[in-house]
Each structure stands twice: as structure tokens, then as C-alpha cells.
Amino acid sequence: MGEDRSTAFYCLAAFFALFVLFLYGPMIVIFILSFQGPTGGLTFPLNGLSFHWFERLWHGGGIVDISDAFKRSLALGFVVMILTVLLSLTAGLAFRKRFRGSDLLFYVAVASLIVPSIVTSLGIALEFRLLDDFLKNHAPAWIAGDLKTTMGTFTSGLGAHLTWTLPFGLLVMFAIFNRFDGRYEEAARDLGATPWQTLRYVVLPIILPSVIGVGLFGFTLSWDEIARSSQAMGEHNTLPMELQALTTTVTTPEIYALGTATTGVSFGVIALALVAITLIRARQARFGSDAGQA
Amino acid sequence: MTAAADTGAVAAPKAESKAAQTAIDRVGVPGWLQAMPFGLVFLFFFVIPLILVVIVSFWDYNDYAMLPSFTTRSYTETFEGCLTQFPDLCTILKTYLSTAKFCFIVWLTTLLIGFTIAYFLAFYVRTVTMQMVLFLVCTIPFWTSNVIRMISWIPLLGRNGLVNLALERAHIVDKPVEWLLYSPFSVGLAFTHLFTFFMVVPIFNSMMRIDKRLIEAAYDSGASGWQTLWNLIVPLSKPGIVIGSIFVVTIVMGDFITFDVMGGEQIASAGKVVETRLNALQFPPAAANAVILLAVTLLIIVGLNRIVDVRKEL
Numbered sequence: 360m361g362e363d364r365s366t367a368f369y370c371l372a373a374f375f376a377l378f379v380l381f382l383y384g385p386m387i388v389i390f391i392l393s394f395q396g397p398t399g400g401l402t403f404p405l406n407g408l409s410f411h412w413f414e415r416l417w418h419g420g421g422i423v424d425i426s427d428a429f430k431r432s433l434a435l436g437f438v439v440m441i442l443t444v445l446l447s448l449t450a451g452l453a454f455r456k457r458f459r460g461s462d463l464l465f466y467v468a469v470a471s472l473i474v475p476s477i478v479t480s481l482g483i484a485l486e487f488r489l490l491d492d493f494l495k496n497h498a499p500a501w502i503a504g505d506l507k508t509t510m511g512t513f514t515s516g517l518g519a520h521l522t523w524t525l526p527f528g529l530l531v532m533f534a535i536f537n538r539f540d541g542r543y544e545e546a547a548r549d550l551g552a553t554p555w556q557t558l559r560y561v562v563l564p565i566i567l568p569s570v571i572g573v574g575l576f577g578f579t580l581s582w583d584e585i586a587r588s589s590q591a592m593g594e595h596n597t598l599p600m601e602l603q604a605l606t607t608t609v610t611t612p613e614i615y616a617l618g619t620a621t622t623g624v625s626f627g628v629i630a631l632a633l634v635a636i637t638l639i640r641a642r643q644a645r646f647g648s649d650a651g652q653a
Numbered sequence: 654m655t656a657a658a659d660t661g662a663v664a665a666p667k668a669e670s671k672a673a674q675t676a677i678d679r680v681g682v683p684g685w686l687q688a689m690p691f692g693l694v695f696l697f698f699f700v701i702p703l704i705l706v707v708i709v710s711f712w713d714y715n716d717y718a719m720l721p722s723f724t725t726r727s728y729t730e731t732f733e734g735c736l737t738q739f740p741d742l743c744t745i746l747k748t749y750l751s752t753a754k755f756c757f758i759v760w761l762t763t764l765l766i767g768f769t770i771a772y773f774l775a776f777y778v779r780t781v782t783m784q785m786v787l788f789l790v791c792t793i794p795f796w797t798s799n800v801i802r803m804i805s806w807i808p809l810l811g812r813n814g815l816v817n818l819a820l821e822r823a824h825i826v827d828k829p830v831e832w833l834l835y836s837p838f839s840v841g842l843a844f845t846h847l848f849t850f851f852m853v854v855p856i857f858n859s860m861m862r863i864d865k866r867l868i869e870a871a872y873d874s875g876a877s878g879w880q881t882l883w884n885l886i887v888p889l890s891k892p893g894i895v896i897g898s899i900f901v902v903t904i905v906m907g908d909f910i911t912f913d914v915m916g917g918e919q920i921a922s923a924g925k926v927v928e929t930r931l932n933a934l935q936f937p938p939a940a941a942n943a944v945i946l947l948a949v950t951l952l953i954i955v956g957l958n959r960i961v962d963v964r965k966e967l
Contacts, residue, residue: 367878371773375787378770381846382794385805388815392808402808403815450691458684464692471699473899475907475950477924478943482702485709485936518698525694554681575796583798585910590931603800606914618801625797 386622393615401612412616425601425617432598433624435512435520436581442517443524443577444570450525451532452558468526476586479522484590487515510593519591520581527580528573535569564643568636575632579625703947710940719936727941745926749949752923755837756905759844763901764894766845767852771893772886774853775860776868788857795850803843803914810834810842835917843915848904852897859893860886895957902957906950923949 392399396407416425454461471479487510495503509515543565547557563570585599592600598621605614710727713720735743742750770791778784794802809815810833817829832838863886871881887894909924923946930939 368777371769371777374769375773378766378849379790382791385809385846386794386797386802388808389801389805402811402813403818446691446694449687453684453686453688453691456684456687458688460685460692461688464688464695467695467700468691471695473903473950473954474699474703475903475924475943475946477907477909477927478706478947479699479702481927481931481936481939481943482706483698484931485705485940486697486702488936489705515698518694521694522699525691529691558681579796583796583800585800586908589910589928599798599800602798603910603914606800606804607918614804618798618804622797622801629793629796 389615390619390622392612393619395612395615399612401610401615412612413620415613416616416620425598428596428598428601431512431595432582435516435597436578438513438517439520439524439581440574440577442521443528444574446521446525447528447532447573448570450529451536454529454533455536465529468529471522472526476523477589480519480587480590483515483519483587484510487591508593510591512592512595512597515591515593516588516597519587520584523584523587524577524580527576531569531573531576535566539566568639568643571632571635571639575629578628582621582625582628706940706943706947709937710944712937712940714935714937727938730938731941731945745945748921748926749923751921752906755841755844755922756902758841759848759905760898760901762841762845763849763852764898767849767897768856768890768894770849770853771857771860771890772882774857775863776886791853792850799847799910800914802847803911806839806843806846806915807834810839835915835919837916837920840912840915840920843911844905844908847911848901851900851904852894855896855900856890856893859890863889891960895960899954899957902953903950906953907946 391405392401392403393412394408394410395405395412396409397411399406450464454465487508491506491508491510494506494509497503498506539562543561544557547561552561583599584597585603588597588600596604602614602617602621605617709719711723711725713722713724713726731745732743735746774784774787774791778787807814811817812829812831812834814833816833817826820826820830821828867885867889868881871885876884907924909922909928912920912922912925923942927939927942927946930936930942
């Protein structure tokens with residue numbers, strides 16, 4: 360706006376700095392406190408620095424066994440990531456064409472973001488309970504015999520997570536294809552590429568960085584999801600659900616250590632995605648055509 | 654790549670001709686087939702579940718199971734006393750009123766903070782790279798767990814937390830302030846902490862679409878900074894404001910985790926009513942409460958949608 364940095368700029372910049380402090384300050388505090396000495400408590404002061412609480416967490420010495428939940432959440436997050444990328448990509452391609460029901464599908468996907476998670480979770484729980492009842496009463500004996508429940512991490516739980524990650528995936532896909540230059544495809548077609556070749560060798564390489572972003576959404580949203588999981592996971596809790604349960608029972612810094620470890624995984628995945636995106640962009644810049652560039 | 658090239662690439666496909674669109678339509682797998690897997694997920698894990706919630710809310714139940722016979726028992730029980738106790742409020746109305754109060758306060762704080770942050774990023778940061786870096790800084794916490802961001806307030810706000818320590822050291826208070834944690838205050842604070850993100854992103858997006866020449870024109874016509882802000886930027890950011898508002902309001906309306914963790918399980922909320930019934934395995938009343946929650950949420954969205962057509966802005 361103005362030529363010189365105005366008073367307004369400095370006020371707003373200060374406000375922004377405060378906001379960033381507000382966002383990160385508390386988290387940094389628990390990262391520090393997770394290295395609390397063995398005799399330390401939930402608040403300052405620090406009684407020495409140690410990995411004591413991480414060790415307890417790792418060996419399962421203290422609270423309930425976290426490692427199972429950890430592995431389960433990791434596996435679920437990975438599957439959700441793959442499916443989110445595949446389904447959002449195909450749906451994103453579909454929405455570029457006109458097809459019957461595209462408006463309806465769009466509204467349903469957006470509604471899934473807006474309907475309170477507890478309602479969706481309850482619905483999925485009801486669906487699987489009714490399915491269980493139906494199978495126990497009507498299915499042949501070899502199914503009904505040892506059936507306890509059809510609910511589980513990779514049935515109802517996976518579905519619940521997808522209703523949360525896919526709308527985000529679709530919205531990102533819209534953003535991608537809104538700025539995608541269709542002339543690349545036309546050129547490929549004119550050169551005789553089949554639709555599959557066009558997708559595989561032209562479209563995908565161009566949009567790959569953004570597709571990695573969709574995968575990042577898929578994993579991290581699943582990794583931290585609680586509200587939708589709450590009724591739909593069956594007998595095994597995911598890591599954030601365990602963490603939430605622990606907030607009322609655990610009174611040692613172990614919970615901070617768990618928080619630090621969980622956030623560490625999130626940040627690791629974000630860093631991995633950013634590195635991948637940067638590498639691909641660099642590759643694109645190196646091998647891309649210089650046509651039309653000044 | 655330069656910023657100019659970037660915007661050029663954004664603008665180009667907008668001009669996609671009708672012929673090109675038909676060409677896209679005809680190529681390869683038909684659209685409905687490509688969208689099928691995506692659609693099926695929502696059919697099985699969203700649409701059918703919602704229908705079941707509505708159906709089951711009209712079922713009967715006993716201590717062990719739900720009984721598939723039509724009754725409005727779950728609804729009459731939920732609204733029990735609402736007529737007889739009038740003008741005193743019954744439990745469910747009190748709960749909704751309290752949740753609505755939280756909604757309003759959180760909406761206002763996230764809107765004010767979110768708008769200011771987006772305004773700073775969109776109009777006062779000069780380079781696109783810096784804009785993106787600062788924007789990322791604001792969004793990264795969104796990729797981490799909400800529960801961890803909630804418990805991270807404990808060492809600050811607790812009875813022996815940093816805030817109380819500072820207040821006591823400065824002799825502002827004699828004994829620790831109790832209302833900082835496990836209180837309506839901490840719930841509101843946590844909501845603001847968690848969900849300002851949902852305001853910043855759409856408002857920033859709307860602001861980035863505002864033609865900078867309009868602002869120069871306003872400046873040249875002698876408008877003051879405030880006049881430009883109020884008469885130009887606020888109206889043009891309205892779509893973003895409404896989308897952000899929908900997100901924040903619906904999240905707070907249906908939340909039960911933040912109320913639980915930050916309220917010390919003492920504060921009732923619309924979402925928690927559903928969860929409490931579920932923990933008692935009373936599915937029909939849980940479903941009835943879910944239907945009521947859904948209806949209230951939809952009413953709010955319809956109201957907000959009247960202000961601006963959201964679909965057009967995405």
C-alpha cells in the first residue's frame with residue numbers, strides 16, 4: 360500500500376507476532392516440559408533435563424500400552440493417505456468433465472465437513488451395529504458363527520476417516536485443476552497420446568507436487584482425528600483417542616512426552632512432504648521447457 | 654518462477670473454450686465412473702449413516718438394546734419439562750443456549766483475529782514468498798493434534814502455572830487464580846487457539862482475489878485507510894468471512910472434546926449430550942439429540958448462506 364512502512368504496518372506486524380506466539384508458545388512449553396527430570400511435575404520449574412518420560416513411554420512402564428495404538432494409528436494414517444490420494448485424484452478428474460449428479464456429490468462432500476463429527480460417528484456406529492445384528496441372524500453359519508463385530512480400525516474406522524479427509528482432498532484437487540493449463544493435454548492428444556498416456560506422462564507429473572499435498576492432508580488429518588473416530592473404531596482406540604483418555608487420568612509429564620512424540624511424527628511427515636515437493640519442483644524446473652519464459 | 658508468470662498460469666485455463674470442455678468430456682473413462690469410488694465412500698459412510706440416525710431416533714429402546722418400533726419417546730424425553738417449567742428453561746434449552754453463547758464468543762474472537770491476520774498478510778506483506786512463508790507459519794499448527802494443543806495450556810494456566818506464577822510475583826493477586834483452567838474461559842481460549850485457522854485461510858483467500866488497483870483507486874479518490882478497509886475490503890472479503898464463520902460455528906456447535914478436556918468435564922454442550930447418551934449405550938436418544946443438533950446446525954448455515962452464495966465462491 361503506502362510507499363513507506365506506516366504505523367499501521369508496525370501495529371499489524373506486532374499483532375501478527377503476538378498471534379504466532381499465541382499459536383506456538385504453549386506447544387513449545389510442553390515440548391520443553393516433556394524433557395522434565397524424573398522428579399519433575401506437570402508445570403515449571405524443570406527439575407533437571409532427561410529422557411526419563413520418553414523412556415517410560417517407550418517401554419510401556421507407566422501408562423497403558425501406547426505402542427499398539429501408535430502402530431495402529433500409523434497404519435491407518437498410511438492407508439487413509441493412499442486412498443485419499445487415489446479417490447480425490449479420480450474424483451478431481453471426474454469433476455473436470457460434466458456428469459450427472461456432480462452437483463449432488465459436491466454438496467454431499469462439503470456437507471460431510473460441516474455435519475458435526477459426533478453425528479457422523481454415531482451414524483457409522485449404528486450402521487455397523489445393525490449390520491452385525493443382520494449377519495448374526497441371517498448369514499450362513501460359517502460367517503455368523505464366530506462373528507463378534509464387523510466394526511474395526513480398517514472397516515468402520517477407515518470409512519469414518521475418509522469422510523473427513525476426502526472433502527479436503529477434493530477441494531485441493533479443485534484448486535489444482537482450476538489453475539491447470541488444459542493446453543498441455545491438448546498438445547499431448549494432438550501428438551497421439553491415449554487418455555491414459557496423457558494422464559500418466561503429462562498431467563500427473565505436472566500436478567505431482569500438489570498431489571503430495573493431498574497425501575499430507577490425508578495422513579495428518581487421520582493421524583490426529585478423534586471426533587469421528589470416537590464411536591466408530593470398534594474395540595481398539597487410535598493414538599489420539601488414547602491421548603484424550605489420558606488427559607483425565609495421567610498426572611505426570613509422560614503425557615507431554617507422548618504429545619511431543621505425536622507432534623514429532625506430524626512434523627516429520629510435513630517435512631518429508633515439503634522436501635519431496637521441493638525436489639519435484641526443482642526437477643520440473645530443470646527438465647521443463649523454457650518455451651514462453653522470458 | 655516469477656510472480657507474474659504464476660498469476661498468468663492461474664488466469665489462463667479460465668478461458669477454456671466450450672470446444673475444449675467438450676473435448677475433455679469425451680476423453681477416456683466417463684466422469685460418473687471416475688467419481689464412483691469417491692461417491693461410494695460417502696454413500697456408505699455418510700449418507701446411509703445419517704439416514705439411519707434419523708430412523709433410529711424414532712425407535713424405542715430398553716436397557717440392553719434398541720427396539721425397532723416407531724415412537725417419539727426419545728424426543729419427548731429430550732424436551733421433558735420444556736413446557737411445564739416454562740418460563741424457566743429446561744435442561745436441553747439451557748444446554749443449547751450455553752453452546753450458542755460459546756459459538757458467538759468464539760465466532761467473534763476468531764473473526765476479529767483471523768481478519769486482522771489475513772489483512773496483514775494480504776495487504777502489508779510485500780513479496781509473495783514472504784506471504785506464503787508467513788501463511789504457512791499460521792497453518793502448520795493445524796497439522797498437529799488438537800488434544801496436544803489443548804493440554805499445552807495446562808502448564809501455563811494451571812493453579813501453579815506460569816500465568817499464576819507471574820501474577821503472584823507481580824503481587825497482582827495473593828492466591829492462584831482458579832478460573833484460568835477448566836473453566837468457560839479456558840474452553841473459549843482453546844477454541845480460539847484451535848480454530849482461528851479456519852477464519853484465516855478463507856478470508857486470506859478472498860483478500861488475495863481483490864484487485865489491488867481498486868485500493869489504489871480508493872486511495873487516489875481520497876479515502877482514508879479506515880474507509881478503504883470498511884467500504885472496500887470488508888465487503889469484498891465477505892465470502893471468506895462467511896465460509897470461515899460456517900466452519901467455526903458448526904465446529905463449536907458439535908464439539909464435545911474441547912468442552913471435555915478444557916472444561917474439566919463440567920460444562921455441558923450440545924455435542925456432549927449426544928456423547929453422554931452414547932456412553933450409556935442409549936442409541937435412540939443419542940440419535941434424537943443428534944438430529945436436533947443437525948437441525949440447529951443446518952439452520953445456522955442456511956442463515957449464513959443467505960448472506961452470500963457459498964457455492965459460487967469456492
